[in-house]
Amino acid sequence: MAFRRYQAAAMLRAWTKAYRLLARNIRPTALASLQRKGVLRVRGGTSGAVYEISHYGSVGIPDVCRLCVTVAANVPAADELLALALYIEHDEPRFLRTANCIQVMAPRELARIRLKCRVDDYWEYRYLFGELQAR
């Protein structure tokens, strides 16, 4: 029982620290949307596309595509949100390559992304991301 309490306290401390780091390093408007709707809105540094990262780490360009990407370490959710937001803002091409969405990305290729990641391709992309195999 005491150990569980200790674990819970440690988790709470980790969560608080991560949230503080997130709050210090994102725009106030993004923080407000996260608090209100549970969604962090970030603009891609290369394409200018708006990405939405939900509180459980799911990333997508609304009505265009859904990207499946995660941080390869056990970090609190707020850290994961900040990590993905930093990648999207400052290294969007690498982010998209990792997310298996598109191989190469140039500033004018947003149209290509839209073409490649249409909502009708949803199932195909789910398959690519390995979600179907996991079922």
Added chain:
Amino acid sequence: MFTFKRQRNPKRHFIAVMNSSGDKSIEWSLDDPESVAEAEKLFERIKSQGGAVFRAQPGGEGGGRLHDFDPREDMIAVPRIVGG
């Protein structure tokens, strides 16, 4: 109403490394070459493990990815990302 802002020493900088306990912050001082060397070693280790280092951006302004260690910057180290 009073608001207190923590005064930072402009010569002290930090790198916040994300981990399971939130983050671990390592600080160095420009006056102390040993601490700078240690921070640089950490920077290189994070990069060799596939992580990325970004400039800390208070209020979300003026960030960017750092490819080389710059002791005058405050930084956030992010673990490697993978396709889900």
